[in-house]
Amino acid sequence: xxxxxxxxxxxxxxxxxxxxxxxxxxxxxxxxxxxxxxxxxxxxxxxxxxxxxxxxxxxxxxxxxxxxxxxxxxxxxxxxxxxxxxxxxxxxxxxxxxxxxxxxxxxxxxxxxxxxxxxxxxxxxxxxxxxxxxxxxxxxxxxxxxxxxxxxxxxxxxxxxxxx
Numbered sequence: 186x187x188x189x190x191x192x193x194x195x196x197x198x199x200x201x202x203x204x205x206x207x208x209x210x211x212x213x214x215x216x217x218x219x220x221x222x223x224x225x226x227x228x229x230x231x232x233x234x235x236x237x238x239x240x241x242x243x244x245x246x247x248x249x250x251x252x253x254x255x256x257x258x259x260x261x262x263x264x265x266x267x268x269x270x271x272x273x274x275x276x277x278x279x280x281x282x283x284x285x286x287x288x289x290x291x292x293x294x295x296x297x298x299x300x301x302x303x304x305x306x307x308x309x310x311x312x313x314x315x316x317x318x319x320x321x322x323x324x325x326x327x328x329x330x331x332x333x334x335x336x337x338x339x340x341x342x343x344x345x346x347x348x349x
Contacts, residue, residue, distance in 0.1 A: 187236060188225040193218035238297060244349060250343045258302055258338050266303040269324060278326035282319045282333055284341055291348035292317040298340040305337060 197206060222254050237243070260284040286292045289312070296319065298309040304324035311318040321336055334342050 187239075189218045189222035192221040196330060242267055243281070246347045247342075252345055254339045254343055255298060258298075258340065261338075262303045262305070266324060269304070275324055276326050277322065279320055279322050280326060280329075280331055280336060282321060282331070284344075285319050285331065286317045286341065286344060286348075288348050291344040294348055295319070295340055295344040298344070299337050301338065302340075324336055 192216065195212045197211070200206065200210045203328055214282055236316040238256070282294070284295060286295060292312060293308055295317075296310055299305050299319070299321055300306045307319060308322050309320040311320070323331075
């Protein structure tokens, strides 16, 4: 139901041009919303869709994550990458980190936070097990078996808070 409502609302917002919405556009929105909801159900048959993503507390936590630790992590990473490019002190490599994250939302949030941070790139997430194991390309590998904190800082803790 959530996928249906969000799909219809998104289509209507895109089709709206400041005036009224043509009834044909509303019909197209409902039809496409039904298709999207059906596809979402077919892709994830075992998953139960809930309204947990609409929880205002979860959104406040996400905005706080973006405003403070993510912005600070991005700033530090930009300075670090600029320093490494100028000095040539680069030791790239791929490291394996077991994040301990179980939910797909938390895993996706962490993977995107890592990828958006300069100097790191999420290459793969092995979610076949109970927890997500990440393979991360890191611009300056200082340890063959690094800790979460040394690669992506507090992003893992925030992914647990927001998505958990």
